[in-house]
Amino acid sequence: MEALVRLLGERKVLLGRAAREAYRYDAILFGHPPLAVVLPESTEDVVRLVRFAREAGIPLVPRGAGSGLSGGAVPLEGAIVVAFTRMTRLELDPKTRTAWAEAGVVTARITEAARPFGLFYPPDPASFRTSTLGGNLAENAGGPLCFKYGVTGDYVLALEFVDAEGEVHLLDRRAYDLAGLLIGSEGTLGLVTRARLRLLPLPKESQSLLAAFSEVEALARAVSEAVARGAVPARMEFMDEACARAVEDYLGLGLPKTPLLLLETDGEGAKEELELVASVLEAHGARLKRARDEKEAEALWRARRAVSPALGRIRPKRVNEDIAVPRSRLPQVVGEIRALGEAFGLPLVQFGHIGDGNLHPNILYDPARESEEKVWELAHAIARVALRHGGVLSGEHGIGLMKRAFMEEAVDPGTLEAFRKAKKALDPLGLLNPGKVLP
Ligand SMILES: Cc1cc2nc3c(=O)[nH]c(=O)nc-3n(C[C@H](O)[C@H](O)[C@H](O)COP(=O)(O)OP(=O)(O)OC[C@H]3O[C@@H](n4cnc5c(N)ncnc54)[C@H](O)[C@@H]3O)c2cc1C
Structure with missing residues (x-):
């Protein structure tokens, strides 16, 4: 891990026991203390980390606020946790009713920033004062407003992610909806670094x-x-x-x-x-x-x-x-x-x-x-x-570790096979959040 510290600097790499213990859980499950906790401050930091991890063959576990309820951000043995909480840039453009937000922006901050312009960002998980945009995108989070207004994915216009080889991709949904593959993929297909979001006018009554x-x-x-x-x-x-x-x-x-x-x-x-x-x-x-x-x-x-x-x-x-x-x-x-x-x-x-x-x-x-x-x-x-009763395993909290064993029972074999193929194409070495979602 010394090489990682040299690569990113001491400020961004936590190796102490207390930090490693603090990043081994989400809001429901415990995992193993990670080898290191990395706190990237930019997309370039994420790229450097991914290339390092690929060379060393070390799995990466993306993490937002750790408010997840299915064990998605919980590390298995021998992994590095990538916590996005320092990537918090948020830029609003009220004229186009859009915002660029980095993965670590806390959900509630988006509506708080938009409200003075008579706008709001509808996805409102009950955890919105702690959860991050990256976690919301990875789980396609919903909230009380989702019945009328839809879930996180319905507000994404473009999404930037770093793949398992360290390449950066900016997926614009107006051209082709590849971003949809990343949304709800629970950190298994790529590391989301930022997204362009759609805002709505605040209802008058x-x-x-x-x-x-x-x-x-x-x-x-x-x-x-x-x-x-x-x-x-x-x-x-x-x-x-x-x-x-x-x-x-x-x-x-x-x-x-x-x-x-x-x-x-x-x-x-x-x-x-x-x-x-x-x-x-x-x-x-x-x-x-x-x-x-x-x-x-x-x-x-x-x-x-x-x-x-x-x-x-x-x-x-x-x-x-x-x-x-x-x-x-x-x-x-x-x-x-x-x-x-x-x-x-x-x-x-x-x-x-x-x-x-x-x-x-x-x-x-x-x-x-x-x-x-x-x-x-x-x-x-x-x-x-x-x-x-013809329902699904998860409405909004995801599969993570908690419901992985049920996937064979709950999802048809063709869909599972398609997911496996997508995973193999985007993450051939299986280093992005391994052991999650796929049985
Ligand atoms: C009290 C409480 C109430 C809740 N209410 C709701 C609710 O109403 N609706 C709802 O949908 N959920 C709810 N949740 C669950 C949880 O808050 C959401 O799943 C939320 O989206 C997780 O965000 P997070 O930043 O905490 O992500 P984390 O828990 O840190 O991670 C969740 C998943 O996202 C992945 N991930 C995180 N960041 C990235 C990234 N940048 N790139 C790729 N993958 C990433 C992780 O690997 C993990 O698989 C609630 C949780 C609590 C504790």
Whole structure:
């Protein structure tokens, strides 16, 4: 590693034990301490690092903020971690409603920079105050706004990446959509260094409401019907009873401790759209509370953002599952998952971006009280429920290490073979994030 220090300078290469320990995990899994942690400050640094790693035959594990929930940034034995957190240049061009952002830019910063120009950047993973653009691109991250506005990949106009040979490519999607291959590839096909992003005008109006149901199945049926009737709310988030209870016990906002739907419509006709949805929800037995002003709306959405800390008070650890199923199957799926939690005798809560059929069943546990083996058995049983109902293994958190073993079951052999061929072409020595995604 001394040669690497000479190549990039001490400032950019961390070799100490504490640093190597600090970069061996993401938000869910632990791996091996890397041989070194490299903090590139430019695309040229990345090129030099890749050429060095190729010569030495050392695998590279790209990393943003490490907020990933599938082990994607977790190093296997004998790897170098490339943390993009110092590549944070952000340039806005309000006239063309675009921005160039480097991989290490924290997601929330893009909208914060765009807002003074009346613009915003819609992809909004709940982790947006910590996650980076590079991690979002690698996972094709979504968030509450994705039902109406789409996911990270929908906002990419061009993307720059360094391939496994150290060549830099700038992929302009107007010419040909090769960038689509890199988006969602979890760091296995190239190291993304920057992207040109599309921004949207901020909607002028928005309306929020809270709907309380007596059972989750009725909530899921109501959402399916509202969407079938043509509603396209900006945000549609659901919490089951256990989740609502945890959030209310934490925040004390006066929320009903029953299954809840939080909903926002925006843009022209926001009020009419809210009323259309409200009538469907009421027909399915919901009790509604409309936010009368921005302050009340903010309190509702604070409840959604509080889910993670609220669950942390119940048990110190949790496995945050991430499945997506056809919306019409939601009523059965949430019921089956709840029954599984009961059968395993483990605390389980469900929430998620219900408009997209994207559920996050969370298994809460304390390693001193509950067996981790049983927790993972339940997580895998949940993934199988999604597959049985025609769903997919991951709505937005990716496959990483966590769901790699399921790929053969979940993805058709032709698609897997095509992915293998793409991987071989772009990374013939298998040095980019090995051991992830592909079984
Ligand atoms: C509380 C919480 C809430 C969350 N909510 C959401 C949510 O609503 N929606 C959602 O989609 N996700 C969510 N996540 C998951 C996570 O935040 C996202 O997957 C995010 O995109 C990861 O970004 P990161 O910068 O932390 O990436 P990391 O975790 O560091 O890495 C994630 C993957 O990206 C790869 N990678 C990172 N940078 C690059 C790069 N420059 N080039 C190539 N590959 C790279 C890594 O190798 C890894 O495979 C949540 C996580 C937490 C902890």
